[in-house]
Amino acid sequence: MASHAEAQKWGFRITPIRVLLLLLSAVATAIIIYRLVTGLGTVTNLSDEWPWGLWIAFDVMCGVALAGGGYGTALIVHVLHRDYFLPIARSAMLTSLIGYLLVMAGLFLDIGQWFNFWRPFVSWGHSSVLFEVFWCVSCYTTVQILEFTEIATERVGTKFHNIAKAALPVLMIVGIIFPTLHQSSLGGLYLLMVDKLYPLWWSPIIFLFFLISSFFVGPAMICVETTLAGKAYDHWIPIPILRKLIRISGYAMIIYLILKIYDLMSRDVFGLMFNGTFEANMFLIEMVFGIIIPIFICFSGFSASRTGLFIFGLLVSSGVVLNRMNVVITGMIRSTGVSYVPSLGEFIVSAGLVAMGVLAYCFIVENFRILEHDDHRGHAA
Amino acid sequence: MSKGVLIDLTKCVGCGGCTVACKLYNDNKWDEKTPTMGDKAKLTDKNWTVVHRKEVKNKEGQPVWRFVKEQCFHCKEPACASACFAKAFQKTKEGPVIYYPHLCVGCRYCMVACPFNIAKFQWDKAFPLVTKCTMCSNKVTKGEAPACVSVCPAGVFKYGDREELLKEAKSIIAKDSKYVKHIFGEEEVGGTEWIYISDIPFEQLGFKTNVTKRPLPSYTAAYMHATPYVGIAWGIVLTGLYHYTKRRNQISKENNKNIKA
Numbered sequence: 001m002a003s004h005a006e007a008q009k010w011g012f013r014i015t016p017i018r019v020l021l022l023l024l025s026a027v028a029t030a031i032i033i034y035r036l037v038t039g040l041g042t043v044t045n046l047s048d049e050w051p052w053g054l055w056i057a058f059d060v061m062c063g064v065a066l067a068g069g070g071y072g073t074a075l076i077v078h079v080l081h082r083d084y085f086l087p088i089a090r091s092a093m094l095t096s097l098i099g100y101l102l103v104m105a106g107l108f109l110d111i112g113q114w115f116n117f118w119r120p121f122v123s124w125g126h127s128s129v130l131f132e133v134f135w136c137v138s139c140y141t142t143v144q145i146l147e148f149t150e151i152a153t154e155r156v157g158t159k160f161h162n163i164a165k166a167a168l169p170v171l172m173i174v175g176i177i178f179p180t181l182h183q184s185s186l187g188g189l190y191l192l193m194v195d196k197l198y199p200l201w202w203s204p205i206i207f208l209f210f211l212i213s214s215f216f217v218g219p220a221m222i223c224v225e226t227t228l229a230g231k232a233y234d235h236w237i238p239i240p241i242l243r244k245l246i247r248i249s250g251y252a253m254i255i256y257l258i259l260k261i262y263d264l265m266s267r268d269v270f271g272l273m274f275n276g277t278f279e280a281n282m283f284l285i286e287m288v289f290g291i292i293i294p295i296f297i298c299f300s301g302f303s304a305s306r307t308g309l310f311i312f313g314l315l316v317s318s319g320v321v322l323n324r325m326n327v328v329i330t331g332m333i334r335s336t337g338v339s340y341v342p343s344l345g346e347f348i349v350s351a352g353l354v355a356m357g358v359l360a361y362c363f364i365v366e367n368f369r370i371l372e373h374d375d376h377r378g379h380a381a
Numbered sequence: 382m383s384k385g386v387l388i389d390l391t392k393c394v395g396c397g398g399c400t401v402a403c404k405l406y407n408d409n410k411w412d413e414k415t416p417t418m419g420d421k422a423k424l425t426d427k428n429w430t431v432v433h434r435k436e437v438k439n440k441e442g443q444p445v446w447r448f449v450k451e452q453c454f455h456c457k458e459p460a461c462a463s464a465c466f467a468k469a470f471q472k473t474k475e476g477p478v479i480y481y482p483h484l485c486v487g488c489r490y491c492m493v494a495c496p497f498n499i500a501k502f503q504w505d506k507a508f509p510l511v512t513k514c515t516m517c518s519n520k521v522t523k524g525e526a527p528a529c530v531s532v533c534p535a536g537v538f539k540y541g542d543r544e545e546l547l548k549e550a551k552s553i554i555a556k557d558s559k560y561v562k563h564i565f566g567e568e569e570v571g572g573t574e575w576i577y578i579s580d581i582p583f584e585q586l587g588f589k590t591n592v593t594k595r596p597l598p599s600y601t602a603a604y605m606h607a608t609p610y611v612g613i614a615w616g617i618v619l620t621g622l623y624h625y626t627k628r629r630n631q632i633s634k635e636n637n638k639n640i641k642a
Contacts, residue, residue: 041504048425048501051489079619081626112502112509114489119467123484129601131466132489132608173619177612185608191600192460192494193590207604 012363016255021355028352032109033344040112043345047338054342057328058350059106062321063099064137064186064209069225070219071179072145074092076248079171085245087237090151090370091229092222095143098357098364104141105353129188136182152369184211190327198331199269200283206327208259216252217320219245220294225315227306232362236370242309249316250298257291282322282330290319383457384429384521385543385574386530387550388450390586391559392537395448395590399529402467405428406517406528424451426503429514430529437585440559445481447579449586452529453478453499453514454566458596461491461500461513470490476543476574477516485510495594496570516574545576550578563589571596 035043046053073092077085106326108114121138125131150168153161185209190197205207223242230236264270273280273287294315300307333339383404400417403409404427412427430547440446459478462470469485472478487509487551492500503509517527525531526540539546547567554560566576569592577583584590 037507039505039507040502041509045506048492048498051492051502075619079623079628080625083630108487112489113485114487115508117487119484119486125465125466125468126603127463127598127602128466128490129605130464130488131603134466169623173616173623176506176619180615181608186606188601189490191604192464192597194597194600195496195589196493203526204600244613262610277404305642325496334568 011366012337012351013366017102017357018362024348024352024355025359026066028349030353031349034301035345035349037368043342043343045346046338047342049336049338050332050340052328053340054329054346054350055106056111056220057320059353060110061186061324061328063103063106065162065214065217065320065324066184066221066253067096067099067103068179068183069221070099071140071176071183072215073222074172075176076245078169079176080179085241086247087241088222088226091225091269091365092218093144094145094151094361094364094370095221095225097148098143100137100141101360102145102353102357103137106350107137109349114352129185129191132185133189136178140175140178140182143171143178147175151370160200162331164335173343179214183209183214186210187327193332196335197327198279198334200264200272200279200325201273201323201331203263203267203362205259205263207265207321212252212256212259213320214250215322216256217316219249220313220316220320223309224243224317226245227229227310227313229365229371233365233371239306239309243303246298246303246309250295253295253298253316255293257287260287260291273361277328277332279330282326286319286322286326288317289347290322291316294319314370382542382544383474384516384541385455385476385546385576386527387517387539387541388575388577389539389553390447390449390536390577390581392449393432393450395434396534398532398534399450400428400430400432402528403514404428406520407515411619418619422428424499424501424513426501426509428571429453433587435581435586437581439581444446445580447449447586447590449547450529453516454569454575455516456496456515456570456573456596457574458570458597458598458630459599460494460496463598463601464490464494464504473518473522475518475521477518478513479515480511480513482510482539487511494597496597497589498550504551505634512573543576545550547576550576554578565590566577568594570594572601617624 031043040046042054044053068094073085073089076082077089107119111117120131120134147168149160150164153164184207187207190202190206191204194202223246228241261270270369273283294312297303297308297312297315303312329340395418404411408431409427409429412425415421415423415428417428417431422433430450433449433451435447435449435552436444437447451540455476455478459470459472463470463480464556466488467486469481470478470491471481489502489511491511492498492502495542498533500511500513502511520527530540539549542634547564550564552565554562560578561582562592563581563583564576565583565588571594579586612617
């Protein structure tokens with residue numbers, strides 16, 4: 001990796017893993033092109049019973065949630081000015097940007113009339129929660145690209161750097177409003193499925209669950225990401241910073257848990273989780289491994305170790321992934337009456353999108369100042 | 382007043398003429414894989430209406446056949462129309478819920494949102510659209526009955542003002558004890574334009590009877606109304622916090638300097 005002090009030299013190390021990721025991306029791209037030309041029936045196992053499948057569940061629902069680290073960090077560091085967490089800000093927001101670009105790609109692939117994707121910009125179906133998701137995700141992705149210009153202009157188009165820096169506070173605030181709205185709206189989509197989604201997941205406040213979980217998964221993702229980046233780039237974020245950060249998650253998760261219990265009790269469906277059905281077991285796995293155990297890790301001494309932080313991150317992220325999968329797939333099985341197993345093509349495209357994201361992250365980290373920027377303290381303020 | 386159709390399931394003989402009329406009027410191809418009639422009948426992108434054959438037991442416990450026509454119920458407050466973010470589905474004042482293909486993005490939220498799983502997708506097309514019964518809205522606008530209704534030889538259907546039909550349905554089931562005391566579509570999801578009466582309980586005929594009586598769009602209406610205000614309020618709070626915490630940090634920095642000095 002060329003040091004930043006050196007003149008403009010673009011670099012991208014090629015390692016065996018990266019070759020694999022590149023291959024995966026290439027295969028996925030081929031499938032994507034084939035799908036865009038021939039339609040959805042040829043590549044996916046979607047059907048009239050399962051109009052939404054893996055791409056919506058994983059690429060979109062999970063993608064947006066896992067990218068939630070960006071707005072949470074922006075809130076903590078750039079709006080609340082907790083400069084203490086500044087070392088993680090850039091990488092968290094970069095992950096978020098890449099995440100959203102992948103979500104947009106995933107959405108684009110999933111819609112039947114993809115050349116018509118812009119239609120809701122002019123034909124306003126404003127009674128639809130999806131309308132809000134669409135606008136907010138589009139705007140937020142734009143905002144994130146603009147936010148990134150502050151980093152990009154350190155290297156490219158440097159004369160615009162000051163403009164980008166000056167615009168940052170406004171972008172940050174706008175860049176928190178949009179995700180707050182659409183993170184909850186993704187849950188809000190399911191308000192209509194009152195007779196379809198299993199009652200352990202359907203709730204009149206499902207949007208709150210989506211919002212809170214997208215907030216607490218942020219620090220968890222940062223733990224996973226900094227561990228991986230730490231190994232790859234030998235750049236370690238101090239443990240106390242991460243520990244303090246996941247405490248914020250911990251409190252949010254306690255609120256989530258209490259709200260969840262209250263919600264289930266108030267709708268008289270609390271007992272459903274112990275009746276041994278597939279849904280009940282999936283729900284228990286989600287709650288125990290994704291929420292309860294991580295809360296204990298968070299407030300115990302275990303979180304003072306890198307292993308503890310990594311396990312916390314892994315559990316919480318997987319828990320949120322499982323939650324989104326459960327809402328889109330598990331919770332709909334009973335009312336659908338037919339099972340759905342994604343096709344190989346759907347799996348490869350989903351994996352390929354993740355591979356593209358990882359490669360993009362590596363390239364940007366190696367060519368822009370993402371991980372080390374201590375001298376940047378206060379610039380964004 | 383919106384138009385509706387009253388279906389008397391006790392009269393249907395299962396000839397399937399209605400499903401043929403539907404295909405002819407709407408120019409839908411014959412579906413090689415899925416029949417429009419019988420035990421395996423299924424709505425698809427080409428079958429906008431089908432007639433299911435059901436083997437059930439009557440009140441005396443005798444096995445009997447019943448034929449159940451299925452098509453879009455044309456909800457008074459349709460979930461599909463409220464779910465569409467591009468207004469591709471719209472409710473007309475005459476009653477039909479109609480589709481504007483050029484507005485459709487193909488996201489299929491309408492299909493997930495429909496409580497009766499009516500809308501279907503053209504999975505085998507390169508640029509697929511969503512399809513469903515439109516109640517032959519062109520005919521309805523002209524004051525004519527939908528194609529399926531007009532060809533029925535058994536007098537299963539009555540077409541007219543929905544509220545009038547509801548009154549009629551009520552009087553029919555009150556007079557004749559063979560009918561179950563339930564009009565399907567009167568209250569389901571806030572009411573539908575197509576309503577059914579039957580002598581066999583609806584759940585035995587494959588009707589989704591456990592649906593909410595609240596119009597589905599009302600589940601999201603409050604949420605969508607609140608959104609802009611929440612967004613604006615949140616923006617104000619964030620801006621306030623931004624300036625407050627920035628100033629607080631400055632002051633604490635200055636104080637620290639003073640102490641050190």
